[in-house]
Amino acid sequence: MTIFSASSTAPVNIATLKYWGKRDKLLNLPTNSSISVTLSQNDLRTLTTASCSADFDSDKLWLNGKLESLESVRSQACLADLRGLREKVEAKDESLPKLSQYKLHIVSENNFPTAAGLASSAAGFAALVSAIAKLYKLPEDMSELSKIARKGSGSACRSLFGGFVAWEMGDLENGEDSKAVEVAPLSHWPTMKAAILVVSDDKKDTPSTSGMQQTVATSDLFQHRITEVVPKRFEEMKKAILAKDFEKFAELTMKDSNSFHAVCLDSYPPIFYLNDTSKQVIKLIHRLNEQEGKTIAAYTFDAGPNAVIYYDEINEKKVLGLIYNYFSQVAGWEKYSKDVSTLDKIE
Numbered sequence: 001m002t003i004f005s006a007s008s009t010a011p012v013n014i015a016t017l018k019y020w021g022k023r024d025k026l027l028n029l030p031t032n033s034s035i036s037v038t039l040s041q042n043d044l045r046t047l048t049t050a051s052c053s054a055d056f057d058s059d060k061l062w063l064n065g066k067l068e069s070l071e072s073v074r075s076q077a078c079l080a081d082l083r084g085l086r087e088k089v090e091a092k093d094e095s096l097p098k099l100s101q102y103k104l105h106i107v108s109e110n111n112f113p114t115a116a117g118l119a120s121s122a123a124g125f126a127a128l129v130s131a132i133a134k135l136y137k138l139p140e141d142m143s144e145l146s147k148i149a150r151k152g153s154g155s156a157c158r159s160l161f162g163g164f165v166a167w168e169m170g171d172l173e174n175g176e177d178s179k180a181v182e183v184a185p186l187s188h189w190p191t192m193k194a195a196i197l198v199v200s201d202d203k204k205d206t207p208s209t210s211g212m213q214q215t216v217a218t219s220d221l222f223q224h225r226i227t228e229v230v231p232k233r234f235e236e237m238k239k240a241i242l243a244k245d246f247e248k249f250a251e252l253t254m255k256d257s258n259s260f261h262a263v264c265l266d267s268y269p270p271i272f273y274l275n276d277t278s279k280q281v282i283k284l285i286h287r288l289n290e291q292e293g294k295t296i297a298a299y300t301f302d303a304g305p306n307a308v309i310y311y312d313e314i315n316e317k318k319v320l321g322l323i324y325n326y327f328s329q330v331a332g333w334e335k336y337s338k339d340v341s342t343l344d345k346i347e
């Protein structure tokens with residue numbers, strides 16, 4: 001049996017300007033542009049191996065060792081697009097094996113809890129698309145591939161790039177201009193760090209697709225957010241990233257997280273993603289920034305209670321030390337305790 005295979009990894013990306021709302025559910029076209037930071041390959045990531053063979057009799061996916069369905073419209077849309085592009089490659093060179101006609105076996109593994117508000121579907125679809133694109137030796141660039149990943153999960157389009165990434169919403173009905181582009185590589189701002197506080201690794205309450213639908217249909221505040229607030233922030237945040245202006249970047253990030261959770265609360269019935277621990281983290285970060293007299297840390301929360309804290313490496317001990325003082329009884333802190341035990345306490 002001849003098996004062709006290729007592997008790829010895609011890290012999680014954490015939005016600093018949130019995507020929330022679809023104007024086309026099937027194509028995953030957003031109601032606003034968004035910006036994110038893709039974590040490094042060493043942090044949270046999905047590793048995917050895609051194989052195909054004339055001897056496989058159906059498409060299959062194993063996620064973290066468990067057989068999962070590939071039947072969803074989203075997965076099917078990604079596979080159909082990738083096979084279509086492979087057909088074009090095969091049409092140009094008759095000698096190539098007809099991989100587009102073979103069934104695929106996909107093995108994927110996350111090194112973090114799935115569906116806990118940690119953007120697992122983003123890394124998952126990005127790794128799937130990039131592994132199959134590699135297997136098929138597709139000539140398309142990352143922005144082109146991002147349009148395919150977008151059909152799997154909107155935010156997945158941003159995980160195809162490292163570093164600071166914008167998802168331009170586009171305005172075409174067919175979504176051809178709704179794609180991810182690089183704002184700056186991670187090397188542009190290597191001292192930017194993200195700490196992820198896993199407040200809970202339970203599966204999230206309201207999945208993002210139904211949550212977005214509820215918000216778009218019922219929140220009055222939402223219209224203000226997508227027409228007035230986000231377009232301005234989109235430009236300001238790109239500028240702050242290019243200028244490595246942490247204070248501005250941090251302010252915009254926190255405000256946008258709050259704005260996103262505000263439209264969730266303004267949905268009817270309301271959607272709650274933050275819990276009491278999340279709110280304590282918010283207060284703590286504001287207290288820290290006040291005490292410092294400048295903004296040295298920013299929080300952001302996706303569709304779940306887990307916090308992501310952005311800070312500059314230079315302030316690592318201050319930021320992690322503070323969090324340690326408050327949450328040291330929580331599992332997972334042992335490895336930091338050595339570094340932070342000598343830090344100032346905030347009362």
Ligand code: PMV
Binds near residue numbers: 020156208
């Ligand atoms: O791509 P989805 O459908 O998982 O939605 C992601 C939504 C947020 O994580 C809350 C925001 C974002 O831009 O990633």
